[in-house]
Amino acid sequence: MFVTTVHIMIDNKLEEAEFLVERYPSKIHMTLPDGWKKSFEGADLYDCLGQILLARPNINFLCKGARRDVRPSSMSSQMSSGLVAYQHRLGVRASRNDIVRIFDYDDTDIVNAPKVQEDFFIAGCRR
Secondary structure, X not given: OEEEEEEEEEOOEEEEEEEEEEOOOOXXXXXXXXXXXXXXXXXXXXXXXXXXXXXXXXXXXXXXXXXXXXXXXXXXXXXXXXXXXXXXXXXEOOOHHHEEEOOOEOOOOEOOOHHHHHHHHXXXXXX
């Protein structure tokens, strides 16, 4: 179990959410700056983060795991509980250089719906 903070954008204001993270089984206990708390359990941590995105669509979570082009492979999901994933590029096979930690800061191409991430991944598979 570990604690991490994730930068968030609410109404154009930069704040931080606190995540208490359990890897086995995969759970994220989230606390927002206003005191709102909720726990999310899933197949892996990436799945938990996806549930968070769906639960709070008014918030932009500024982390690698919320990028449109980030998704774990089955192996990375199993070996890291979804803590690491690949940052994909259309038409380019992912390599070790593309591995990212899902809670690391990023403010580029952030989405609020796991379906958008899934659609990007599937589009890359069809190339």
